[in-house]
Amino acid sequence: MQDHIEKIVQDVYENGYAVVENFISEDFRKELLAEQQDLLEHGQFRHAGVGKGDAFTIRPEIRSDKVLWMDHLVLTPLQNQYWNLVEEIRVALNQRCFLGLRSFEAHFAMYPPGSFYLRHLDQFQQVKYRVVTVIIYLNDSWTEEDEGKLRMYLPQEDGEEKILDIMPSGGKLVVFLSAEIPHEVLPTNKQRISITGWLRDIEYS
Ligand SMILES: O=C(O)CCC(=O)C(=O)O
Numbered sequence: 001m002q003d004h005i006e007k008i009v010q011d012v013y014e015n016g017y018a019v020v021e022n023f024i025s026e027d028f029r030k031e032l033l034a035e036q037q038d039l040l041e042h043g044q045f046r047h048a049g050v051g052k053g054d055a056f057t058i059r060p061e062i063r064s065d066k067v068l069w070m071d072h073l074v075l076t077p078l079q080n081q082y083w084n085l086v087e088e089i090r091v092a093l094n095q096r097c098f099l100g101l102r103s104f105e106a107h108f109a110m111y112p113p114g115s116f117y118l119r120h121l122d123q124f125q126q127v128k129y130r131v132v133t134v135i136i137y138l139n140d141s142w143t144e145e146d147e148g149k150l151r152m153y154l155p156q157e158d159g160e161e162k163i164l165d166i167m168p169s170g171g172k173l174v175v176f177l178s179a180e181i182p183h184e185v186l187p188t189n190k191q192r193i194s195i196t197g198w199l200r201d202i203e204y205s
């Protein structure tokens with residue numbers, strides 16, 4: 001794990017993002033997936049929206065995933081185990097990159113077949129406190145035909161953008177600067193499952 005954390009902070013420091021295959025063990029991934037599927041079957045998921053507070057709206061033309069927010073005060077043992085891993089990333093990023101990260105928020109996400117999330121930034125007017133995006137994919141298997149890639153638009157020094165497409169393969173962790181890397185979820189052909197979270201520069205309220 002220490003090697004993974006070291007690579008993440010190094011890559012975020014140098015490039016603004018990091019991708020780590022097999023960040024979690026297969027056993028742990030399967031347990032997290034089973035827990036999420038159980039919550040899904042019990043109708044706990046809601047259509048995701050855009051905007052915060054009064055500006056919150058459900059906009060299926062922009063994003064069509066379903067989400068279930070986790071409550072940091074009542075995490076299940078498995079969720080807690082994942083948060084502890086993210087805590088290691090938070091501490092290391094603060095030491096190395098001085099990002100002043102103070103808390104974490106996260107939701108399970110499920111993209112049904114045909115769903116997507118158009119290009120956006122995770123930090124915007126209402127959520128300036130989101131500094132680093134942390135995503136873990138929980139899918140059992142993923143192939144090119146399943147589509148549903150995460151497309152990142154990496155800003156280049158010459159003002160151009162470089163496109164980087166990432167398959168949401170199970171166990172893979174993606175970390176990036178929320179205010180700097182526009183990204184989208186391309187339409188998926190298969191149910192696509194993940195935990196998406198944000199390290200924030202505010203305390204829990
Ligand atoms: O699941 C992904 O690959 C990205 C999700 C995303 O961009 C978001 O929830 O803000």
Ligand SMILES: [Fe+2]
Pocket residue numbers: 120121122183
């Ligand atoms: Fe996003």
